[in-house]
Amino acid sequence: MDKIAYITGGSKGIGFGIAESILREGGKVAITSRSLAAAEKAANELIAKTKNENVLPLEADVRSLSSQEAAIKAIIQKFGRIDVSVANAGIGHFGSIEDLTEEQWKDTIDTNLTGVFNTIKASLNGLKETKGYFITIGSLAGTNFFAGGSAYNASKFGVTGFTQAAMLDIRKYGIRATTIMPGSVATHFNDHTPSDADAWKIQIEDIGEIVTGLLKLNARTLPSKIEVRPTMPPSAR
Template identity: 30%
Template sequence: MPRYDLAGRTVLLTGSTGGLGTALARALHDRGANLALLDLDGDLAQRQAADLGPTTIARGWAVDVRDLASVQSAADAAAEHFGRIDVTIAGAGVGSMAPLERIDPAAWERIIDINLNGVWRTFRAALPHVKETKGYMLAVSSMAAFVHSPLNGPYVASKAGVWALCDATRLEVRHYGVRVGSVHPTFFKTPMMDDVHSDPAGNTLWQGNKSGLWKMIPLRTVVNSIVAGIERRSALIVPTRMNAIAARIPGLVRPLVDRIGFPGNTIPDAIAQASEAGWISRR
């Protein structure tokens, strides 16, 4: 497959000022991409953009991924400003460290709403623009989609949901020439991991992620893997070979199901008949 050259293309990135978002924005800028940087802290996103270059190269917008109108407005504004959106990266995310029986219900709902529903809102808002360029949509999931740890119920559930959402969406948009992928890094150093290690429960559970199965990998490894995956428009991006087997086993039968279960125009025909509510009442 030819390399998907990022030079001159526009990338929309949510969660742009986070640990991963900041490093990824810089790497994409170095590849020659134009950047629409979306973050809850709009002022910080604008300063981030200014550090990368003039507004013709990078521009920031304030976005709350818990609000579809907010994401839609920013995506439309970015498409108008840059003239196109080629790649969308849903990177906004939060974590938790509490058992199911004690977690604050508001915390559970917030994590699911940002990590999973936020990806849906980002994809939904950007898809009309990505369809025009036959581009690529990527969501930041985690190895937690496949390896489920205690005290992380809403996080692992949301990341598994992101993986499933990307698989479903990939089938829905393939006839448009749009591709969809998910990225599944293991632990790497970010402000979120600093919070985990400063939390007594997190420090006990992961022992600082200094060695063994849960040892952290370099941020640069994650970023390089994502950029390479975007340039291949990959369906599944796993930054380390050691984790690739665990990540790929659940998806071994998926290509077979895709080909046999949904042949020809089955999916676009079904989409044309679907209602906005998702079903038609027979009562």
């Protein structure tokens, strides 16, 4: 797979799984973290697992447009172009609206929603040149609201709407855009530690396979919104 992909928040979780899948297909990836040490550690793990050394670790913050622009510049300097931009970085603050703080609200929206805006704004010129692909990692929380999820729901509902509207804006350039909306995924999100008890959940490599499948799909076809959920959650047994 001759693709060069930028993955925000690629040092762990879903982003790491996407990076691994692209590398296994022969692609090249740049992964970011707010910590360069974390990005470098993840890059070494990816190289060891895939035997593909085409990994560029970067320190970048999706909350900053200039930080995203610097990351894209580094990718083009290293690899020559960008084919895929995956807006994956995200956080979660949960709790009743009575208890949710202004800081938690702003942190969630700035990372999960404004971060997606910053990622595509920084990537757009590069994607125009390659008729590339813009992928956002949303959530089923972007269509299904729940108590204690006001900030997270707002951010993910926003990601769904933003990606679909942006898709209509940029398809005239030959750029495809998809939002992937997973349910329960076995990650460290929200301080969770994956274990054997998470075997029923979507695994990070499953999301990676969805992304590589999209990249292989004929460009005339666009799955613009993909909902994915565990086949057999405990409640269905």
